[in-house]
Amino acid sequence: xxxxxxxxxxxxxxxxxxxxxxxxxxxxxxxxxxxxxxxxxxxxxxxxxxxxxxxxxxxxxxxxxxxxxxxxxxxxxxxxxxxxxxxxxxxxxxxxxxxxxxxxxxxxxxxxxxxxxxxxxxxxxxxxxxxxxxxxxxxxxxxxxxxxxx
Numbered sequence: 001x002x003x004x005x006x007x008x009x010x011x012x013x014x015x016x017x018x019x020x021x022x023x024x025x026x027x028x029x030x031x032x033x034x035x036x037x038x039x040x041x042x043x044x045x046x047x048x049x050x051x052x053x054x055x056x057x058x059x060x061x062x063x064x065x066x067x068x069x070x071x072x073x074x075x076x077x078x079x080x081x082x083x084x085x086x087x088x089x090x091x092x093x094x095x096x097x098x099x100x101x102x103x104x105x106x107x108x109x110x111x112x113x114x115x116x117x118x119x120x121x122x123x124x125x126x127x128x129x130x131x132x133x134x135x136x137x138x139x140x141x142x143x144x145x146x147x148x149x150x
Contacts, residue, residue, distance in 0.1 A: 035060075040146045043121065045139040054144050059116035062089040063140040066123070067098050073127040084123050086140055117145045 034050045044052045046063035053060040064087040072078035084101040090113045099109050101123045109120040122141040125133055 038144060040116070040144050043141060043143045045124075045141050048135060048138055052142060052144070054116055057116070058091065058114040059118075059144055060091050060113070061111070061118050061142055062091075063138075063142075064089055064096055065135065066138055069123070069127060069133070071101075071127050073129045073131075076129050086120070086123060088120075088140070090118070112147070115147050117147055119143045119145060 034047075036044055036046070036050060036052045038044045038052050038054055040054060046052055046061075048063055048065045051060055051062040067085040067087050069082075069084040071082040071084055072080070085098050086101060087096050088099055088111070089096050090111060097111070099111065099120055101109065101120060111118045111120070120140070120142055124139045124141070125137060127133065
């Protein structure tokens with residue numbers, strides 16, 4: 001009888017302890033707190049936890065981390081190119097958002113913020129077959145474009 005209870009406990013622990021969680025709070029991320037000051041049209045690479053801000057303006061974006069990356073690895077034949085999703089924050093007035101990174105550079109994601117449009121340009125490193133990417137090595141490339149209305 002004790003063995004039955006022990007077996008049931010182990011099964012329940014495995015069932016609930018190993019379930020896949022998909023909330024943005026479970027994304028790959030590290031916290032650095034670094035704020036990089038940039039100019040409009042300047043390209044900047046952000047590590048997880050880093051923020052880019054245009055001068056002393058309120059135009060800013062923080063790279064929280066990678067939610068998922070299913071881009072087709074180099075050296076592998078895939079049916080589709082795949083996609084990646086990152087979690088970013090545009091400042092305290094906005095909640096964290098999931099943004100799609102498209103492999104096709106003509107379809108770049110754009111976010112609007114106070115006085116600027118933020119162009120999400122790239123996520124690196126690009127996946128390779130059988131190579132696990134360290135979350136701390138991730139970089140999100142962005143560029144701020146000045147909005148017509150300020």
